[in-house]
Amino acid sequence: MKFVFAHNNLNVLDLEKSTSFYKDALGLVETRRKEASDGSFILVFLGDEVTPHKLELTWLRDRQEPYDLGDNEIHLAFMVDEFDAAYKFHKEMGCICYENQQMGIYFIEDPDGYWIEIVPKR
Numbered sequence: 001m002k003f004v005f006a007h008n009n010l011n012v013l014d015l016e017k018s019t020s021f022y023k024d025a026l027g028l029v030e031t032r033r034k035e036a037s038d039g040s041f042i043l044v045f046l047g048d049e050v051t052p053h054k055l056e057l058t059w060l061r062d063r064q065e066p067y068d069l070g071d072n073e074i075h076l077a078f079m080v081d082e083f084d085a086a087y088k089f090h091k092e093m094g095c096i097c098y099e100n101q102q103m104g105i106y107f108i109e110d111p112d113g114y115w116i117e118i119v120p121k122r
Contacts, residue, residue, distance in 0.1 A: 005052075005053050006052075006054065007045065007054035007055060007056045008055055008056065008076060009056040009057075010056070010057055010058070010110075010114055011057075011058045011059075011060065012057050012058065012059055012111070013059075013063060013064075013066060013112060014059075014111060015057060017111045018057050018110060018111050018112065019044055019046070021110050021111050022046050022057075022110070023046075024093070025090065025093060026116070027048065028046035028047060028048055028055060029047060029049060030045070030046055031045050031047040032044075032054075040060070040061050041061065042058075042059045043056055043058055044057045066112065066113070067112060069112075069113050069114065072113065072114070072115055075107065075115040075116060075117050076114070076115075076116045076117070077116070077117040077119060078117070078118055078119070079120070079121050080118055080119070080121060081121045083118070083120035083121070086118055087106060090108050093108075095109055096109075097109035097115060104119075104120060105117055105118060105119050105120075
């Protein structure tokens with residue numbers, strides 16, 4: 001028996017704002033969308049066009065208040081081949097929320113407050 005990653009899910013308040021952020025900040029593209037027949041939810045799957053792993057964004061029609069992210073210790077991580085260029089790009093976007101220069105990594109924050117770790121390709 002072998003398990004393979006399929007996707008991670010993040011619930012979002014503003015689906016268009018979030019899909020735009022992931023497209024602009026990380027180059028992700030929409031690969032699939034599922035809309036409930038009653039309009040109660042929309043699922044958008046985003047991919048990097050390299051790996052089969054997907055990010056599922058879930059929008060719930062009746063959700064009005066921000067999600068409680070607790071201590072926000074759970075995060076996604078992306079590896080990038082041009083780390084310095086990515087850092088400059090994210091700095092210009094104004095989405096860097098934490099830097100650890102000693103470890104050579106930084107985090108960006110999406111519109112809902114989720115953190116995404118950016119690591120250099122090693």
